[in-house]
Amino acid sequence: MFSWLSTARRLYSVFVGPPSLATPSSTSPPIKFGILGAAKVASTGLIIPALSHPEVEIHAVAARDPIRAEAFAKKYKLRTFYGGGDAYQKLLDDPEIQAVYVALPGGLHYEWTMKALAANKHVLVEKPSSVSSEQTREMFEFAQKKGLVILEGLQYRFYPAIIRAKEIIDSGELGAIKSIETIITGPQGSLKTDDIRYTWEIGGGIFQDMGTYPVNVLRYFTSSEPTSVLSASYTAHPNDPKVDQAMTTTLAFPGDVVGSIELNFEIPYKFGLIPSLPKMDVTVKAENGEMTVKFFVLPFVYHSINVSVKDGQSGKGAKKRTEKVYSPTSVKGRTLKGEEWWASYRYQLEAFVDKVKGREPDTWLTAEESIANLQTIEKVYEKAGLPPRPKSTFAFSPITDDSIEAKRTA
Ligand SMILES: NC(=O)C1=CN([C@@H]2O[C@H](COP(=O)(O)OP(=O)(O)OC[C@H]3O[C@@H](n4cnc5c(N)ncnc54)[C@H](OP(=O)(O)O)[C@@H]3O)[C@@H](O)[C@H]2O)C=CC1
Numbered sequence: 001m002f003s004w005l006s007t008a009r010r011l012y013s014v015f016v017g018p019p020s021l022a023t024p025s026s027t028s029p030p031i032k033f034g035i036l037g038a039a040k041v042a043s044t045g046l047i048i049p050a051l052s053h054p055e056v057e058i059h060a061v062a063a064r065d066p067i068r069a070e071a072f073a074k075k076y077k078l079r080t081f082y083g084g085g086d087a088y089q090k091l092l093d094d095p096e097i098q099a100v101y102v103a104l105p106g107g108l109h110y111e112w113t114m115k116a117l118a119a120n121k122h123v124l125v126e127k128p129s130s131v132s133s134e135q136t137r138e139m140f141e142f143a144q145k146k147g148l149v150i151l152e153g154l155q156y157r158f159y160p161a162i163i164r165a166k167e168i169i170d171s172g173e174l175g176a177i178k179s180i181e182t183i184i185t186g187p188q189g190s191l192k193t194d195d196i197r198y199t200w201e202i203g204g205g206i207f208q209d210m211g212t213y214p215v216n217v218l219r220y221f222t223s224s225e226p227t228s229v230l231s232a233s234y235t236a237h238p239n240d241p242k243v244d245q246a247m248t249t250t251l252a253f254p255g256d257v258v259g260s261i262e263l264n265f266e267i268p269y270k271f272g273l274i275p276s277l278p279k280m281d282v283t284v285k286a287e288n289g290e291m292t293v294k295f296f297v298l299p300f301v302y303h304s305i306n307v308s309v310k311d312g313q314s315g316k317g318a319k320k321r322t323e324k325v326y327s328p329t330s331v332k333g334r335t336l337k338g339e340e341w342w343a344s345y346r347y348q349l350e351a352f353v354d355k356v357k358g359r360e361p362d363t364w365l366t367a368e369e370s371i372a373n374l375q376t377i378e379k380v381y382e383k384a385g386l387p388p389r390p391k392s393t394f395a396f397s398p399i400t401d402d403s404i405e406a407k408r409t410a
């Protein structure tokens with residue numbers, strides 16, 4: 001197949017719908033999902049992936065505005081909707097629902113994940129898992145206590161190209177890592193000025209939200225935690241001096257490895273006319289060569305893994321190659337489940353369902369992963385001289401979930 005044809009097919013599958021709808025499994029009953037928030041991310045993040053999963057049904061959505069809830073349910077052909085001030089809790093009280101997708105701003109993730117777990121639902125919570133490493137720890141501890149599955153939606157990690165990039169590093173082909181550079185930028189106007197990512201009360205700050213990815217890729221590729229934050233500087237958003245719209249930071253990792261992050265979705269137009277193309281790249285510089293993964297955050301849209309290995313004989317020249325891994329079959333020497341047209345969100349859903357059904361997923365992210373990611377984000381804010389994002393004030397006792405029951409019946 002021509003590559004432009006498979007690209008078109010993949011993008012259609014990701015943003016419009018899969019080539020064919022799944023037939024519900026006759027042996028394994030579907031997991032019925034409820035979505036908290038009529039959020040933009042919900043269609044690509046869960047609703048479209050669910051169409052090709054034989055064990056998933058999207059049952060309901062809840063939105064604060066009843067008209068919005070109804071319109072969303074109609075648009076995506078969902079059976080049930082809940083609207084109004086108590087809509088989120090009503091969805092959690094729906095006994096038909098077994099799993100909840102928390103598609104809310106980061107500052108609300110703790111409260112609604114805890115309430116969902118208290119209602120005995122498995123939880124797929126969007127990134128960042130919360131705005132506090134301490135509260136994320138509580139979320140995972142509570143899920144474990146309840147015997148429920150919880151996963152932070154760090155979708156890129158489930159994609160074959162990213163697994164392949166890590167395989168290249170781990171193979172030793174590049175030698176010891178010396179530094180890793182990440183750059184995530186987009187043109188001014190990509191995010192509206194009142195975007196959730198720029199709103200302090202609900203966990204705003206571009207580093208708090210989009211910083212999740214570069215922090216994670218540095219930790220993932222080095223297989224280690226930063227030992228210190230060497231530098232961090234930010235540009236404040238005009239809305240609020242505490243909210244960063246851009247962040248530049250360098251982190252020290254064990255073995256004298258330095259990781260850097262440049263994050264900015266407010267790149268001015270060239271000559272006031274031409275928007276810059278979004279960049280989402282990571283470059284690993286190592287003893288024997290280099291590897292750049294282009295567009296690593298959304299690798300299903302497009303990616304390339306550009307590898308350059310020093311010539312062993314002379315040490316002068318370099319052997320270069322480019323890999324593109326849209327197929328799930330060619331990584332880690334084994335066949336991963338998947339299709340060439342799957343987005344990372346579809347792989348993520350596959351893993352989540354496998355976990356709920358008691359099967360071993362191809363890829364999984366642990367509690368430690370989500371907690372450590374936030375610990376790094378917190379340290380970068382501290383180094384930059386910014387306060388931590390406000391923790392959720394939702395009162396929850398990690399010992400007992402009675403506090404939730406008491407709150408609801410009060
Ligand atoms: N994994 C990924 O690739 C992506 C992840 N995300 C993550 O998903 C989450 C949602 O992002 P996105 O869909 O872009 O955001 P949206 O602004 O589209 O949606 C946020 C939802 O939160 C609800 N909400 C509840 N309280 C508030 C409040 N005080 N202010 C604003 N919204 C509120 C709204 O629900 P209601 O309908 O009830 O009004 C709204 O639908 C974030 O955590 C983000 O980081 C986003 C994009 C991609």
Ligand SMILES: O=C1OC[C@@H](O)[C@H](O)[C@H]1O
Binds near residue numbers: 127209210297
């Ligand atoms: O998580 C995300 O990943 C992709 C981006 O386009 C989006 O804005 C962000 O929230």
